[in-house]
Amino acid sequence: MDFESIQVEYAERRATVSLNRPNVMNAMNFTMIQELAQCFELLRENKEIQILVLKGEGKAFSAGGDIKMMLTSGDPKDFEQIMSYITRLTLAFYQLPMITITQIHGAAAGLGFSLALASDVIVAEENSKLAMNFIGIGLIPDGGGHFFMKERVGTPKAKQFIWKGNVMDGNEALKLGLIDHKADDGEIEAMVDQIVGKFLSSPILAMLETKKILHAQKLSELENTLKMETEAQLRMRKTEDHLEGIKAFIEKRIQQFKGK
Template sequence: MSSILVERKENIGKITLNRPEVLNALDPNSIDQLDKALVELSKDENIRCIILTGAGRGFCVGIDLKYMKGYLDKGQKFPYGEFLRKYFNRIITRITTAPKPIIASINGVVAGAGLGLALSCDYKLASEKVNFVEAFLNVGLIPDSASCFFVLKKMGLTRALEYFTLGETIDAKRAFELGLINKVVPEEKLEEETNEIARKYASLPTRAIALTKKLIYYSLNNDLENVLEYEAYMQEIAGSTEDHLEALKAFIEKRKPVFKGK
């Protein structure tokens, strides 16, 4: 059975973490499969939006403890730094730099590196039954996989310190209130709501979305002068896309534009 399932329906791609027996904890093999799926869907010109979700009761709980146990059984220290650089860091970067919008459809528990995986997505909606578990502190570790980066940006310093240094668990409603996720929906409505948002994204000018993602992340760590210059540079690129020309033509012809993601 494949650890990662990939589906294509019309212009929407869907990736399902398929290790429900371990709440979709990930090992090197499954991370490599996930990376391959992200690359393939990102390159597929027919795909305009990507959904990331989990099978069973979990979205993702980070590193597979069974894989870690293999090191401990041999009396070896688990190579956390090497593992993160080689695997999870690669996935987080792959998602944030993807040229397509990526939706996290959070179906179940989120913990450990799974938090960074979820928060790195562009749009996040969760079942009302989901819990976000700060698992790192409770096992003597620090937040990784960009968890601290995203939580700090969304919650602010005071709430981020509280969440990470007390090892808290928050439910979906509280996560929404704190700005961690975009939407909370009833469990039975999650797939329907996810598909509706995906269809919306898939109808928009995809290249403009990709450029906007780049601009937003650039703006996080640059001053106003640099951001203004980068905007001018990126707008020049956006202005040469087929979708922009279609929008201008549609305006003149008094109709809705039909974007092709080009």
Template sequence: MTPSDYIKYSLENGVATLTLNRPNVFNSFNREMALALQGHLQACAEDEAVRAVLLTGEGKAFCGGQDLAEATGPEAMEISEIVVQHYNPIILLLRQLNKPVIAAVNGVAAGAGANLALACDIVVAKETASFIQAFSKIGLIPDSAGTFFLPRLIGFQRASALMMTGNKVTALEAVQMGMIYKAFSENTFETEVRELAQKLAQMPTKGLAYTKQLLNETYQHTLEEQLQQEAVYQQKAGQTQDFKEGVEAFIQKRKPNFKGQ
């Protein structure tokens, strides 16, 4: 397998599918796969044909986090450098991407793999999937924005417990505690994921991007500041072609045909 094979890419009906493709090591990251994912996310941001991004894993796992064989070899990079060069850019690209990103967690998501999923806009999983903050088991701290997103998703106490114990969370438990959006059965997972991705790809892309930006900013704003930003982005949304199409479709009692413009 060459480095270019570590991320499988396809584009269909506006949905760009990025598949982590090192199944023999549970899709754990080496440098080549991390850089390849960065490149694909940048390309998705720039390609107007991409209206939504679907991130998933090949085989039985979503992502096992960092490939420890690469991180512990005689010429291995420092763990901190791996975080700075590999994972931090991926998380920022996911949050800055001006299109919705779905994480379709098809199996275990551990360590950086779990936090990679939680940084996406919508997380769905197979009922048989699981999430593990595995860092404490090898003496590390949660990275890839885990300490940022997880407490905001499930609360300080639960996040602290999961990070310190490294206990496994099933997909159904993750739904119940608000960690992820939905869990689907093994039989319906592929269909449900595709329907969700297709729905997002047919929606007003700029409006979704503005919503995403507001959600990014809400962590740093007061109520008054957030209200001001909502007014700013609502003005931008009101100037899009999709807003005009949405209003016309509503008046004409028909389904809107959004173009992402």
């Protein structure tokens, strides 16, 4: 299947999915969200692939949701459709019968960071910039961001990270347990290849059974989280703080939130 905003490559038992909007730091517009959902759903049925590597073309993994998409999707029905595809891609990715590895260089923010956190293994360059920064535009994490952040660090820390929206480099993210491996800048491809090789030379079928068992126990919680995120995100879209956050981002100024 041909895609417009992503690339999919196969090599033996490995698939590589590349976010491919490098001119906008792989910001995730509706086309990319749709295509990722379709791609992951197709991969769920592929019995030959045992490793999936997810990465971004150009200077970043993903800057998150496309701000232009947020501005043009004023109709609640349009936004509901976007959220339905975010739910589809998240559930399909979580249930992939393969080991998922996200390879991060540059920015991994917002929805892009939620998707990265959904991976089994996260590798980031030392000077990458990772942020669950929905708060800056008066929104909440989506794409299961609440669920995956809590899985990584626990509920108290997850709340703090989400509320602050701080930008972290690879060193800080590793110390906090938000990534699994840190690579020197420019060395991430080699490190990921080594990790893939180690998995493929291991009893990977047993590993995949473990993933299936553990994820099955959590699936209903993820589904409920995605439902609640959709409902809450629709409410947040109507707030004055969200409009102020978007305007401040475009005008490159400090936000003036009022709690409304």
